[in-house]
Amino acid sequence: MSMVYLNGDFIPLEQARIPILDRGFIFGDGVYEVIPAYRGQPLALEQHLQRLEHSLAGIRLPNPLTPVRWQQLIEQLLAQAPNTDQSVYLQITRGVAPRDHAFPAQTPPTVFALAKPMPAPPTQWIQEGVSAITRPDNRWLRCDLKTTALLANLLLRQEAVEAGAVECVLIRDGMLTEGAASNILVVHQGQLLAPPRNHLILAGITCALTLELAARHQIPHQERPITESELRQAEELMLTSSTREIVPITVLDGQPVGNGKPGPVTRRLLALYQELKGP
Ligand SMILES: Cc1ncc(COP(=O)(O)O)c(C=O)c1O
Secondary structure, eight states: OOEEEETTEEEEGGGOOOOTTBHHHHHOOEEEEEEEEETTEESSHHHHHHHHHHHHHHTTOOOSSOHHHHHHHHHHHHTTSTTSOEEEEEEEEOOBOSSOSSOOSSOOOEEEEEEEEOOOOOHHHHHHOEEEEEEEOOSOSOTTSOBSOOHHHHHHHHHHHHTTOSEEEEEETTEEEEETTBEEEEEETTEEEEOOOSTTSOOOHHHHHHHHHHHHTTOOEEEOOOBHHHHHTOSEEEEEETTTEEEEEEEETTEESTTSSOOHHHHHHHHHHHHHTOO
């Protein structure tokens, strides 16, 4: 039976309960983080904990734990299945209080963490790529915060699912932002492009790692605004996320991307990312 962390205790998942007035339930008033771990070793833990700090600061919630304490509890969760690949989910809400939009005074946060198996992306996705659709980005203007209030993302992702696609690529004011649950990288005129990290996108850790790999291996790359027409003329497209790693997008809105197969830059980055994950 898998054990989860809830407010200081490790308990079986089936026994984990929160009160109905938790502000995470009532308002989506909380933040979360997802950390991939390969054979018991978290990848880019420091960057994930820094982003958690950024999200907490953005919703004005003090970090309930120190980085060392976070690391300890993540290690404890992972130790339950040290030989498998897992993802660790952390969530902090503003706690339990009578329903009122204004922040409650002196209310302890709810702190929850769980590790679960993380299957590798399907081989077919990697070999053939996946399809994606585009939609206008109708989310709020603080997409840099990883909040649990994800309804806009859910609706967009569901449109992709219902269109038989794997991801929904978002466009705001004629510019690419990101995917509903991933970052999007574009290969345009031989250069790997990523949208700037600002309030319109989540600063994805996998995207940052991919750009670092590009820098280390002399793959031309740049972070700059990407127009919708550059997106549609892309030679290659890929999505990145902690749980899906790097996945080629080979069909966009029913049209082939480049020659409709995963391209050389994507394949190179996929191989480099596998190395980065360790033996
Ligand atoms: C909206 C959004 N953008 C980007 C990402 C990718 O971030 P990361 O690579 O840190 O998982 C995610 C991950 O779930 C996401 O939900």
